Amino acid sequence: MSDADTANGGDEKTNINIRVTETFLEDIDATWQEEGYNSRSEFIRDALRDAVRHPDLTRESWKEIAAVEHARRTGDSETFSREEILAGDE
Template sequence: MSEAESPPDKTTVNIRITETFLADIDGTWKELGYNSRSEFVRDVLRDAVKHPDFNRADLKAMAASEVDIQQGRVHSSDEVMDEFDLDGDTEQ
C-alpha cells in the first residue's frame, strides 16, 4: 500500500457464540500463532469467502496440519495417503 492510499475502513461485527466455542477459538488462534482473536477470525472468514470450495473437513485438516508442522510432527507420504484414502494415482 502506498503512502497516498489509506487503509480500508473497518466495521465492528458482533456475533453470539457459546462460551465453549469461544474457548475453542481462543485455543486455536493461540496455537496457530495469531496475534489476536480478531486477526484469526478475519483470516478464517477471508479464506471462507475466497475459497468457498473448501469444506469444513478440509479446513480442519489444514489447521491440524499447520499445528503438526509448528510442533515438528511430520507424516510419511504413506500416512497421508492412508489418511485421505488416496490410492497414489495422480491422474484426475
C-alpha cells in the same frame, strides 16, 4: 470480493457482533494463541478471509488443512525435501 481487506489496509474496518458458546470461544482463544496470532480478531479475520477466498473447500477439507498446519507449526509432522517429494512421483 474486494481486495482492500486482503492488503491489510485500504477500507475502514467495521465491527460486527457474533454469538458463540463459551466452550467454542475457549476453543477459538486456545487456537489463535497456539497458532501464533496476535489477537482473536486477527485469527477470525484470517479464517473468514480463507472461507471467502475458497468457497469450494468443504468443512472437512478445512479441518484437514488446519490439522496439517497445526502439526507443521508444532513440529509434530514429518518434513520432506522438495527432492523427496518429486522422487515420489517417479
